Every structure is written in C-alpha cells, then in structure tokens.
Amino acid sequence: MIDQIPQQPKKWYQDSILVKLSVITLLILLLLIPSSWIQGLIDERQESQIKMGNQVSDRWSGSQLVQGPVLILPYKKQLAAGKESLGYIYVLPEDVRIKANLKTELFKQGVFDVTVYNSKVGVQGSFSQPNLVKLGIDPALVMYDKARLLFSISDLKGLKNNPSVKVQGQSYVPEPTSGEVNPFEKSLQVGFTLPATGSIAFSYDLDLKGSNDINFLHIGKTTEVEYTSDWKTPKYNGRYLPDTRDTTASGSSAKWHMLYYNRPFPQQWLNDDSVLNSPKALAEATFGVKLQLPIDEYRKVMRTNKYSTLIILLTFVSLFLTELIRKQRIHLFNYTLIGAAMIVYYILLLSFAEQIGFNYAYLLSSTATIGLISFFTASLLNNKAAAALFAFILTVFYGFIFIIIQLEEYSLLVGGIALFIIVAALMYFSRKINWDSH
Template identity: 65%
Template sequence: MTEQSIEKHNKWYQDSILIKSCVITILILVLLIPSVWIQGLITDREGYQQDNINSVSDKWSGKQLINGPVLMIPFKKEITVTNSDNKAITHEVIQTLYLLPQNLKIKADIKTQYFQYGIYDAIVYNSKVGIEGSFDKPDLNQLGISSDAIMYDKARLVFGLSDLKGLKNNPSIIIQGHQFTPEPAIDDKLPFDKGLQVNFELPKDQSFTFSYQLDLKGSNELNFLHTGKTTDVEINSDWSNPGFNGRYLPDTRTVSQTGFNAKWHLLYYNRPFPQQWVNDKTILNSNKEVKEALFGVKLQLPIDQYRKILRTTKYSTLIILLTFVSLFLTELIKKQSIHLFNYILIGAAMVVYYTLLLSFSEQIGYNYAYLLASASTIILISLFTSSLLKNRNVAALFAVILTVFYGFIFIIIQLEELSLLFGSIALFVVVAMLMYFSRKINWNNH
C-alpha cells in the first residue's frame, strides 16, 4: 500500500461520521457511571437530612397522634371456679368497661416554623387543639352487666398523646361544668401506651359532656384517631403545602399561599372499633386498627432540595446527549473537527455540574444554586468551545443552546404534575429541530 493510500485511509478513519458518532455514543454511556454515583451521593445527603430531622423531632417533639378520649368504668363481677377438691368457689373480680364518645369535635390551629439544624431545615409547629364531645350512658343490658355492679365513683376519662413531651402546659378538663386536672395514666388496663387521665364520679344512667384544650408542639405531622360515633375535625394552619394522611381525606379543604383549612366529618360505620366493650385494652392499641382509623395532616415541603436535585440528575443523560448532538452537528455544518478528548472534557464539566448544584443548594437553596451552577457550566463550556472553533459567534450560539437546555430542565422540575406533559412536548420539538438541521449534512461524503 502506497504512502498516499495509507494517509487517505487514516483520514477516512479520523473523519468518518459513523465511527465518530459511535464513539460519542459510547462516551455518553460511560458518563452514566458518574451520574449514578452522584445520585447515590444525593441519596446519602438526603439520609443525613432525615437523621437531623429525627434529631430535631427528638429534642423538640415528634409527630403527634391524639387518641381518645375513652371512658373507663370499673365494675364488679362474680366468677365461679373449681378448686382442686372439685368444689365450686365464687369470688368477686374487678373488670373494666370501655366506652367511646357519642360525639367528638376537634378544632386545631397550627402555627409552623422552620427549625434549622446545621445546614438542614426541619418543620416544627405549635398547635392549640380544642376537643369537646359527649358520652351516652353505657348499654349495660347489651353487655350483660347489672347497674348495681358499676362503680360509678371510680370512672376515668383517659386520652392519649403519642409524645407527651409536646405538651406545653397541663390541660384543664371540663366534665359537666366541673373542672379537673389530669394526671399521667399508669395502669396495665389503659387503652393507650401514653396518656393522661381524670378520675371523677360518673352520673348514674345519664349522658355527660366534656371539653379540654391541648397546647402542644410537634413536628411534621398532626394526626387524630377516629374514636367518636361521629367525629368532626377542623384544622387551620399557616402552612401552604399540606399532605393528608390516613384512609380519610377531608370532606372540604382550601389551600392558598397563606395556609390551608381542612374539615372531616366521619361516621362510625367505617370505624374499626366497637362503641363499647369489656376488659380488652388492646382494641385501641392494635397497629392494624389504628392504621385504619388514623387521619390527619403532614406538613411537607413542596419539593425539598434533595428531591429536586435527584430529579434534575435523572435528566443528566438527556442534557449530555443533546449537548453532544448539538456540538457534533455544529462541527459537521461548520466543517471544523473537534477532538474526542475535548468531548470528554465537556462531558466531565456537565457531570461536575451536579456536584456543584448539590453543594451550593445545601447553602443557598435549590433555585439560586441551579442558577449559579448552570451559569458557571455554560460559561465554561462556551469559552472552551470558542477556543476550539476559533469562532465567537458559534460559541455564543452554543451558549444560547445550553441556556435553553438548562432553563427547560429547571421549568420541568418546578412544574411537578405537568412535567411529563411539557417534557414530552419539548422533546418532540427537539427531535423535529434535529431532523431539520440534519438535512444540511451530506452523510455520504464521509
């Protein structure tokens, strides 16, 4: 083979569109590896954030679940057993009748605040929760209990709170117009793990009303247990992005930039608890039943910065692909070759962009971090392209293209629910533009 033919062969190898496009495709796939590493780093940082939120919750007060109230009435019952001599012996034992409210009305006002712990933010709140309702007299005939066996003077009204540390003061309980001060409930017959109780004399064969207010603090969530035969709950808050927990969505809700209002009206038909029962403290303690009867609000961030960054990194392959395709088409249209090593450097800059975004967002927030990281990356790649092509106009055009790409991704992240729709439309437009500009390239000359 002559020296001229060898040189021609080498030139064909270097200038082949097919070979170069295949190598660029392989390069894009290789750049997926550091992208996966970065996603793992984001997940780790998000885990650190959750650890710090849990630490704040432990020191301030955790998410709150308000249980009850439940009326506990002791009664006497005679039990006959057979001793070792086969003689029947009758003795008296004390058992407990549990009764749930006939009507239960709860109104909660929640005031939220950010609690900064290091570089992380947690959502904590102060809340005043007003609770009132009524109890009907127990149906003793249904339970087979004599009225004479009831110990009316030993009745207790018990209510639970998942984190008693959140109580800011001792609540005052009003029962039939009489004021009582509750005490911590410590008893193996309690229907809750943690609770407060009031001892009072139950009106014989009468219904009665009650009311009390809880001044408490908590973090992230405020939940309730559907224990009334009818349960009405209203929540007002200054938080503008609520999520609703449990099996019961609010009947009405209004959400604005200044806060939200939500109302529930629940009947006992879907409640997993009976209205009254005897001697079984586990009914309100069962995880399955509690899960079915729990409802409330979660004070969630609209999209926290780590979720936004993670969503942004999922578009990294698309950004790198579109950037390389744009650069490759520019190279072919202008007939100026760019070495593959320079493609690698540009790809590395676009990967490092996500570490910049992550580190900046922890300090100044996602939006400003996105602007700073995007501007830095676009300027760097544009200046590098200008030095490669010796053409400032082409580099400026390339900067505009990158700005459109990064701006498009930012808009997609902000849209949340509509991101798929707008993303699909934009990708269709991009493909159409690539088809249009690719017509100017003579693919058969290489």
C-alpha cells in the same frame, strides 16, 4: 533533490461519521456511572437531613397523634366459689369535635430545615351510657364512682400545659396513666363519678408543640376536625381526605366530618385494652396534615439529576451536528471533558443548594457550566459566533429542565412537548447532512 516523506493515508474509521457517533454513544453510557454516584451522594445528604430532623424532633417534640378520649368503667366479675375480680367496660364517644390551630416555623439545624409548630387543640364531645344489657352486665356490679376518662398524644414531651379536663361541667386535673389498663401507649386520665343516666359531656384544651405533622384518631361515632394553620403547602395524611380544604396566601385550612361506619373500632367492648393499639386499626383510623416543604432542595436536585443523561445526550448531539455542519473535527477527548464538566455541574448544584437554596444554586451552577463549555467550544471551533449559538442552545436546555422541575403536576406534559420540539429541530438541522459522504 530532497525526498518528500509520503503522508500516511487516513484509515477509513478516522472520518467515519457512524464510527464517531457510536463512540460518542458509548461515552454517554460511560458518563452514566458518575451520574449514579452523584445520585448516591444526594441520597446520603438526604439521609443526613432526616437524621438531623430526628434530632430536632427528639429535643423539640415529634409528630403528634391526638387520640381519645375513651371512657373506662370498672365492674365486678363474679368468679367460681364466690370470688370476685375486676372487669372493665370500654366506651367510645358518641361525638368528638376537635379544633386545631397551628403556628409553624422552620428550625435551622446546620444546613437543614425542619418544620416545627405550636398548636392549640380543643377537644369536646359526649359519651352515651354504656349498653349494659347488650354487654350482659348487672348494673348493680358497675362501679360508677371509679369511672375514668383517658386521652393521649403520641409525644407527651410536646405538652406545654397541664390541661384542665371538664366532665359534666366539673374540672379535673389529669395524671399519667399507671397500671395495666391503658388502651393507648401513653395516656393521661381523670377519675370521676359517672351518673347512672344521661349523656356525659367532656372538654379539654391541649397546648402542644410538635414537628413535621399532626394527626388525629377517628374515635367517635361522629368525628369532626377543623384544622387551620399559617402553613401554605399542606399534604393530607391517612385514608380520610378533608371534606373541605382551602389554601390562601396566609395559610391553609381543612375540615373533616366522619361517621363510625368506616371506623375499625366497636362502640363498646369488655376487658381488652389492645383494641385501640392494633397497628392495622390505627393505620385505618388515623388522618391529619403533613407540613410538607414545597419540593425541598434534595428532591429538586434529585429530579434534576435524573435528567442528566438527557442533557448530556442533547448537548453531544448539538455539538456533533455543529461539527458536521461546520466541517471542523472535534476530538473525542474534548467530548469527554465537556461531559465531565456537565457531571461536575450536579455536584456544584447540590453543594450550593444546601447553602443558598435550589433556585439560586441552579442559576449559579448553570451559568458557570454554560460559560465554561462555551469558552471551551469557542477555542475548539475558533469561532465566537458558533460558540455563542452553542451557549444559547445550552441555556435553552437548562432552562427547559428548570421549568420541568418547578411544574410538578404538568412536568410530563411540558417535557413531552419540549422533547418533541427538540427532536423536530434536530431533524431540521440534520436534513442537509450527507451521511454517506464519509
């Protein structure tokens, strides 16, 4: 008679639900490590996009800040021993009216898109006479024939024409500012003779090109800006939101009307060309429009990756419940392989999104990952119906994340409701499991 080899009794922890659940939880935590690596990869690719954008801006033209104009009037200062030197009166406009129309396009640099534009900017307004009494200056010392009107844009490379500046109806050709008296970092100027009385009207048109955004400086006692563009997803910069704004299928428009009470500049001052260059004052007085891409690919992939832990958790819980309900054990190594496939998914998503856009990349990567995990699950459970159900569950999870990514403003509300429904479903399917049976 052949002796039978006695079977080794199973150790208590081999069939323990709580032990396996604890190990799966540890596995989920370990999968956070490669998930953080992917986040670093997304950051690296986003930095590359910014560098490429800066290269395009350097060659095309950067963000534009339309500044000015300012009136500068020299006068003679009496010094000791009968000597004289020059002083300067700075006067800001009584009113400034700006109209800017932008035509945009996406400039392709490798796999990256940069928003560039061509713009027609019209500027007009008027100056009041400087208040010499308030400044304590004798009118006889003012050099009216040496008056200058200065204006600026932040990147002169983007100026496509030589603008004609009209002062009191007479045309002048501006020249780059030279010398020490320059209230802007870079500026153009025209010289003219200031009339001794009355307001001084001015106007000029700028044909500009730039990239990413266009901004304006609140410099008049009254500043009005009217912006129109074919860009459909504007973001408004600065401390001043537009009074009216509109976005249609053909583009966007906005209007600002501002008074000088909130302006960080005096109406007139003497001998200080740093007033308009103060970083703090510039930040307070600058406003405009950012030509924002509607949730660019990297932001979408980054937001999707932030839900990776949730997706892995829900997938493992669903697989674990399937294992308990069908009473078929799935080895922890198989859990690890499924987790690895779900991590690789984000690398696929990132690489495809750069080439074909986020939506198609999401569809392709999700389909491939769901198909791979479903076929693997079918071979593990030897049950096509259970694998099909698991594929449906994964499709719901990935579809849920896609909807959240698209709904920026309502993502929290939709996500909260969906998570509540998922938890309720898990409670329903787990109610018949006898957790004390092992």
